[in-house]
Amino acid sequence: MKFCVLWVPDFRLHALRRSDAALTGRAAALITGEGRKATIAEASPEAKGVTPGVAVTLAMAQCPGIILRPRDPAAEVEAQRILIAAAFSLSPRVEATAAGRCTVDLQGADAVRTEAQMRLCIRELAKAGLSTRIGAAATPLLANMAAQCAGPLLIVSDTRNFLRPLPLSFAAPTLAQTEILSGWGIRTLGDLTDLTKADIAQRLGTEGVALWERAAGKTTSVLRHVEPSRTFEAEWEYEPPVESIEPLFFRLRAFAERIALELRAAQLVAEELTLTLFLEDETDYRRSFRLPEANADLDSWLRVLDSHLETVRTAARVARVRLVAKPIRAPEKQGGLFDTGLRDPAAFWENLARVSAIVGEGRVGTPLISDTHKPDTFVLVKPTELVPAPADPPIHPQRGLRLRRFRPPWPAHVEFAGQRPAALESAQLRGAICAVAGPWHISGEWWKPKAWAVETWHVELREGGVYQLAHTGDVWRVEGVLD
Numbered sequence: 001m002k003f004c005v006l007w008v009p010d011f012r013l014h015a016l017r018r019s020d021a022a023l024t025g026r027a028a029a030l031i032t033g034e035g036r037k038a039t040i041a042e043a044s045p046e047a048k049g050v051t052p053g054v055a056v057t058l059a060m061a062q063c064p065g066i067i068l069r070p071r072d073p074a075a076e077v078e079a080q081r082i083l084i085a086a087a088f089s090l091s092p093r094v095e096a097t098a099a100g101r102c103t104v105d106l107q108g109a110d111a112v113r114t115e116a117q118m119r120l121c122i123r124e125l126a127k128a129g130l131s132t133r134i135g136a137a138a139t140p141l142l143a144n145m146a147a148q149c150a151g152p153l154l155i156v157s158d159t160r161n162f163l164r165p166l167p168l169s170f171a172a173p174t175l176a177q178t179e180i181l182s183g184w185g186i187r188t189l190g191d192l193t194d195l196t197k198a199d200i201a202q203r204l205g206t207e208g209v210a211l212w213e214r215a216a217g218k219t220t221s222v223l224r225h226v227e228p229s230r231t232f233e234a235e236w237e238y239e240p241p242v243e244s245i246e247p248l249f250f251r252l253r254a255f256a257e258r259i260a261l262e263l264r265a266a267q268l269v270a271e272e273l274t275l276t277l278f279l280e281d282e283t284d285y286r287r288s289f290r291l292p293e294a295n296a297d298l299d300s301w302l303r304v305l306d307s308h309l310e311t312v313r314t315a316a317r318v319a320r321v322r323l324v325a326k327p328i329r330a331p332e333k334q335g336g337l338f339d340t341g342l343r344d345p346a347a348f349w350e351n352l353a354r355v356s357a358i359v360g361e362g363r364v365g366t367p368l369i370s371d372t373h374k375p376d377t378f379v380l381v382k383p384t385e386l387v388p389a390p391a392d393p394p395i396h397p398q399r400g401l402r403l404r405r406f407r408p409p410w411p412a413h414v415e416f417a418g419q420r421p422a423a424l425e426s427a428q429l430r431g432a433i434c435a436v437a438g439p440w441h442i443s444g445e446w447w448k449p450k451a452w453a454v455e456t457w458h459v460e461l462r463e464g465g466v467y468q469l470a471h472t473g474d475v476w477r478v479e480g481v482l483d
Contacts, residue, residue, distance in 0.1 A: 001111065001136035001155055004104045004118065006087055007147040008079075008130050011100025013042040015079035016072050018129040019236075021250040028067040031056055041071075078234070082128055082258040086121045088228050088265035090114060095223040101147075103140050105223055115155065122152050128257045137162075139220045145170050159217045164190030171214040177204065189215040229262045232270070233324040241280045241317035245309050248277075248318055252309075255323045256301045263296040263327060270296060270325035275305065277312075278320035285314055290361070292352050292382060294328055300353070308357035352383070373444050374452055375470070376405060376479075401482040403468055409477035414469065421459055421469065426478055431461040439471075458482065 008014055013030045017023040027046040031038050040059050043050040049062040059066060076099060083102055087094040093105035106114055118134050125132040135146025137156035145166065146154045156162045163170075166189045168181060180203075186192050192200075192215045200208040213219045234255035242248055252275075263270060271294040277285040289304050356364045365380030412426035421433050436459050443453035455471040456479075466482040 001114075001143075001157075002105070002107050002138050003140045003143040004090065004106055004114075004134055004136040005097070005140070005143040005147040006083060006102045006104070006121070006125075007133050007135070007144070007150075008083060008100040008125075009133065010042040010044075011079065011130075012071055012076055013044060014100075014130050015075040016069055017044070018079055018254050019072060019075035019251070020069075021247055023067060023069070026067055027063050027065060028069065029059060031068050031070060074236075078236075078254065078258065079130060081229070082261055083125070083130065083132070084226065085229065085258060085261040085265050086125055086132075089121060089261070090117055092228070093223065093225055094228075096226050097140075097144075101144075103143065103223055105225075106136070115153075118153055124261065128254070128261075137217075139217060140223065141214060141219050141221070142217045145217075163193070163215065163217050164188065166190075168192065168215075171211055173211055174207070177208065177211060180204070228266055232259045232262055232268075232327055233322065234259060235320065235322040237320045238318060241319040243317040248321060249306060249309060251321060252305055252323060253302060255321075256298055256305070259323065259325050260296045260298045260301065263325065266327070267330065268296070268327040269294040269330045270301075271328045272326040273301060273304070274322075274324040274326070275308075276322040276324075277314065277318045278322070279314055279316040280319045281316040283316070285312065288361075289353065289357065292356075294330065304353045304357055307354040311358060373442055375442070375454060375456075401466065403480045403482055405480040406478060409470065409479045412469070412476045412478050414471075414476045421457060424459065424461065424467070424469070424478070429461075429465075429467070429478060431463045433459045434462045435460040 010030075013028065016030065017028065023044075025046065027044060027048070027050075029043040029047055029050055030041045032041040033039055036055075036057075038056040040050055040052050040054050040056065042052060043059075047059070047063045047066050050059045050066065054062075056068060059068075080096065080099060083100065084094060084096055087102040087104050091104045091106055091109060095103040095105075097103045115136075118136070122132050122134060131152075133147050133150040133152045133154075135143045135148070135150045135154050135156070137143040137146050138159060142156055142159060142162075146156045146162070148170070149166070168178070168187060168189060168191075171189055171192070173181065181192065192212060195212075197209060197212050200212045204211070210219070236251050236255070238247070238251075259270075271291055273289045273291065275287050275289070279285065287308065289308070291300075291304075352364060362380065366383045367378045368381045370377040370379055410426045410428050412424060412429070414421050415423040415425075420436050423432050424430060436457055438455075438457035440456045441453070442456070443451065445451050453472070457469040457471070458466060459469055460466045468479045468482060470477050470479045
């Protein structure tokens with residue numbers, strides 16, 4: 001096989017159903033024309049008894065409750081993009097032949113691997129709402145014919161036996177040619193190619209020769225390649241605006257399917273997703289999700305978006321939505337032979353992203369002590385997948401009391417006797433102070449507008465217990481207990 005064709009029957013209807021949640025699983029049809037001349041162009045399998053070409057009134061009588069819709073060009077463009085993205089996963093040489101049809105040049109590709117990838121494309125496009133057939137053969141024309149006969153994949157190895165039983169319409173004869181050949185008793189491509197090319201040329205001229213060559217599978221063509229997507233974003237305008245999560249998430253799912261497929265076809269992954277909701281009052285809501293692990297996995301994206309959307313409350317309805325993925329090359333990493341890591345890194349990062357969507361960006365991670373003398377200052381960093389080896393024990397073991405910090409510190413009121421604390425009172429702790437140590441003064445960042453300074457005391461209560469107090473400005477806090 002040198003070429004393949006990806007073809008979506010009833011493409012315009014499938015594209016419309018991908019963009020409108022109300023059509024999912026319902027009897028629906030695409031109409032063409034206006035008024036009494038309106039007819040059915042394409043019908044869904046649920047529309048029993050309705051076939052293309054029948055009048056709209058007859059279709060409504062045959063299938064009560066059928067949903068009739070006109071074409072949606074924007075939905076067709078979006079569906080065509082996901083079909084092209086799937087084609088690029090097979091080869092970098094792709095032609096957007098027609099609406100719902102792509103031709104791919106497979107020359108030089110490994111046959112076994114390509115066949116497995118074609119089956120994967122069919123499954124992925126089916127999940128995206130596009131029931132796709134793929135035909136593969138020696139020429140683009142033969143591949144196109146094979147796609148029309150596929151169920152859902154057909155690879156033609158014997159061209160003559162494949163073409164012989166096909167109806168004459170597969171060679172696209174003109175109306176005049178059809179009438180003439182029908183009078184001769186020719187119904188199939190094999191019937192036509194049983195005649196010699198010279199006989200056809202003598203009776204039907206050059207147009208007849210071209211028809212004979214198409215019927216024999218000898219016609220070839222040069223593909224007009226399209227460029228792969230370089231921006232990974234999607235935008236949709238709602239008419240009318242929406243105010244619930246369901247239609248919003250339905251559209252975002254369709255966007256994510258296409259963007260993830262385009263990224264995988266380009267051998268890229270996303271390190272960040274940006275969601276923007278344009279509201280009816282001309283304001284917007286924007287949120288960026290930095291993925292803990294760069295990926296192009298649709299399910300993990302949807303879990304992050306769904307968890308966040310459940311917490312979103314807007315002052316007005318959503319009139320337009322935009323989703324953008326920031327692409328990077330997939331990171332290459334190799335673990336050590338004795339490294340200990342996560343059993344399921346993907347599940348870990350997905351759960352971490354869901355928690356981050358709920359509690360807020362920058363509130364989830366591994367604490368790391370900051371390079372400063374300011375007490376209890378730390379930052380949250382991305383957790384590591386590998387569990388580090390235990391640190392060597394110190395040469396000189398630690399001595400003295402250990403401070404167990406209260407998080408958050410307890411607000412307190414301290415009474416003084418002269419220059420020393422004499423009594424302590426807080427919601428959790430109160431009593432007279434019998435012994436003190438301190439104070440110790442530390443400060444820093446004097447070059448900034450808001451410098452910090454802390455006065456620290458260690459106090460022992462008469463009822464028992466040694467605690468650390470911190471004094472900043474006019475505020476006293478119990479920072480922890482020493483034991």
